[in-house]
Amino acid sequence: GQNIDQPTEMTATEGAIVQINCTYQTSGFNGLFWYQQHAGEAPTFLSYNVLDGLEEKGRFSSFLSRSKGYSYLLLKELQMKDSASYLCAGSDSNYQLIWGAGTKLIIKP
C-alpha cells in the first residue's frame, strides 16, 4: 500500500533549527513535496525533491534519500511565523499526491 509517515507534533525554540522527518511508500515515485499550512489557510508549496540529496532554499532545506524512502525538511533560524503544519506528500506513478497527516510545529520564544 501507499503510506506517508511524519511526526504529529514538534516543538522548537525561536532562532533554533528543527528537522521534520518523513518516510514514504508509494507505488512508483515521481518526487517528494513539502507544503506549509497555516491554520485556516490552504497549503503553500515549500519544496520538491526527486533526486537524492539536499535542496536549499533560504532558511528551508529539504533532503531526499530514495533508497531509504526518507525525506526531511530542515528549518533554520526559526521565526514565530514558522508555527504551522508541515505536510509531506509523495507523488506516485500516476502523479497522484499521497499525503502525510502533517506535522504541527510549535515555536516557543
Add this chain to the structure above:
Amino acid sequence: GAVVSQHPSWVICKSGTSVKIECRSLDFQATTMFWYRQFPKQSLMLMATSNEGSKATYEQGVEKDKFLINHASLTLSTLTVTSAHPEDSSFYICSARDTQGLWQYFGPGTRLTVT
C-alpha cells in the same frame, strides 16, 4: 506563477440547502482538479479527482450523490454540496494540476458552515 481561485471564500448556509463552490485556474489549463476537505486540526482528505469532460473519481467513503463535481472546462471545476448538514461544515480546498502533470496548485479554500 500559476494561480487558482475559489469562490466563495466562506459561506454559511442552512441545513438542507445546497451550496456550490467554484474552483478556477486563472492562468493555466488544468486537465485534472482535486477536491479536498479538511476538518479542524486534521490533515487534508482527498474527496475526489476531477478530469475535464469526464466523471469524477471519488475516494472511498465520499458520497458521489451528495458531493456533485462538474469539470466542464479546462479552467473550471465546481463542487456542489447537496442537502448540507452541520457535519458537512469544513474547509474545502481545490487544487489544479497543470498539463505537464507534476505540479498541483492550491486554491485558497472555502470555509463552509452549515447551521
